[in-house]
Amino acid sequence: MIYFDNSATTRTEASVLDTYRAVNEQYFGNPSSLHQLGERSRQLLDQSRKQIAELMGVNKEEIVFTSGGTEGDNFAIKGTAMAKKGYGRHMITSITEHPAVLKSMEQLESIGWDVTYLSVDKKGKINLNELKTAIRKDTVLVSLMAVNNETGSLQPLKEVSEVLEDHPSIHFHVDAVQALGKVDLDLNESRIDMAVFSGHKFHAPKGTGFMYVRKGRKLSPLLSGGGQESGLRNGTENVPGNVALAKALRLLLKNKKATNDRLSSMKQSLLNYFSELEKVTVFSPEESAPHIISFGIKNSRGEVLVHALEKEGIYISTTSACSSRKNKSVHSIKEMGHSKEQAASAVRISLSNMNTKDEVEIFKKTFNKVYERLKAIE
């Protein structure tokens, strides 16, 4: 089996799995309990938070554990809305965000908020002038993704940060679910106030995630209750999951440069290969994350290609899985200026450090066969 669908989810790293198991066996106490078992769980949780904070270059008070990326995005957006509704009711985002962001925005619109959806260019980037014009007195949040999950395209976070320097009270939220370990994200230096991460996208268990919330930024909890996570995220902590999450993060960032070089070279090898196939169009812009390639075979629907490769034991995905907004289908590829037909042909290869160059070569051989069959379709 060749698994090239790592942006959908990753396989949990074996040693991370062992950690998850060991913590469950030995440290099952509730960190809120006052006895030793609780104390040990609390220490373990605290250590994990500290590790993550150090790896991310921030303070440990700025790390909040969540159940994943979707919760994080919902929390950042609606938590800002609740905390800042006295200051204004306008938010800015882009048209190619993940549904976790778009649907949260839609919900706010339904209760009277105003949302500006920035368009993107051929490279999938927003236009800074459009952003500047969109900012109003009553803007409380700008929400942009670091790496697009469909195409790997990047938003100019540095430049956006600079624009926002002049607007210190606006919250800047970044969905960094696809970006972690893949592109540079300087939480300390940039103007980013909140960044959202999801464990299962980097070989940690599903149902884990964390969020960076800059000190001093006010957020109302999405889930309220027992006071956990400094009252920001309530519910009994998933200690084993969070310990495993910290470990996976450490492994991810350990050989970051080498890993990304390897991913980039695998990606380049695939791009070179695709460039020789007449009917293949690559949708990922040149400047994009090292692990995602979006492409399509002319006139062949994405699903057909996914299933054809699946028969050969190769797993990739269509890119439009769950992107729809108010019945207008939102498709990053379409928004980048490609036709509806091209968008319908799109599939996504997404790599991780578990993939190898051998797999890339096998992929090419297999793809040759499938391509010969599908390219004939008019």
Place this chain on the structure above:
Amino acid sequence: MSETIYLDHAATTPMHPEVIEVMYETMKKHFGNASSIHQLGRESRGIIEEARRTFAESIHARSQEIIITSGGTESDNIAILKSVEKLKGNHIITTAIEHPAVLEPLKYLSEQGYDITYLPVNEKGQVTLEQIKNAVRQETVLVSIMYGNNEIGSLMPIQEIGQYLKEVDPKIIFHTDAVQAYGTEDIDVKASEIDLLSVSAHKINGPKGIGFLYKSDNITLNPLIRGGEQEKNMRAGTENLPAIAGFKKAVELRKDNKEELKATNLYFKKLLLSKLKENHVDFSINGSIEGSLAHIISLHLTGVPSSKLLIHLDLANIAVSTGSACSAGTVGPSHVLTALHGEDDPAIGETLRISFGIGVKEEDIMKTVDKIKQAVVFLKNKKV
């Protein structure tokens, strides 16, 4: 570790080894995203739908009535915040002894203009049907009453309340937080006319970070966490497949041994009480043995500060609690004991919660009684 006597199963439970095994295997073999259209995704989807059936059957619900969540707190938040949004009427009835996962969202609603009636409890820690009858108004939209309390174990007359509400005004939504009762009580959401019911896996030897909310087909609910179309648009986010598989295993295991576990817990509870009496430990029960959850007992140890007692027991490797585990950082007076006894009652600072579960042995109870006795004698002597 192994020598710790763990009597804090109401705070959280150790995962059953078979549950760990299932999760381990699932993570290794079935890592596909359940929303993916390829074979790996379809396999994951299959596992989730099977689990959903198991969850549904365990409370006599239909599969499509189960929304999988990240735990009890999330289930409670959705149930409270998202059931009343579109309803006309602004009155909600609850009890004074609910879990913070219910009380905090209610506090938010009260800030939004909802009128909340907090029913007091009687000496058994229960509310009565009579109280509900008196509290229901024309404007009542939601009644949220916990199935069993986490600090004193008191069980509420859920079926009576549900049937009454159905009769008097079927539009009133009835929610019950069953986080402590699930897996020990026989829950039938249809017979009890329950509309919303919250469950958490880590209280029944399942994994942390997973739970479900039962939502009757008869009511509508808005999603709290939005995004992808998972859980039929009711709860977005990539499904936590291994935890769902583990939770399913925990439910199955509990189904097989529920009656036995309940009987054992009750036996331990009675043993504990009789041995304490035999040892002349001065105590009274917060609430009552009748009409309470078999796995929870809350004791007022007269004249013994519980914070000190807890330390003594902890040093003896006995893990118990003073009340709930859920007041991280803020060890204020228990709102449950306050509701039960009144403010400034000595019981509030002199209470021990002991909660039983799988793995507890008779000798653990004997040792615990011994240590309580020793500590009580020591602490009482020190005082004079």
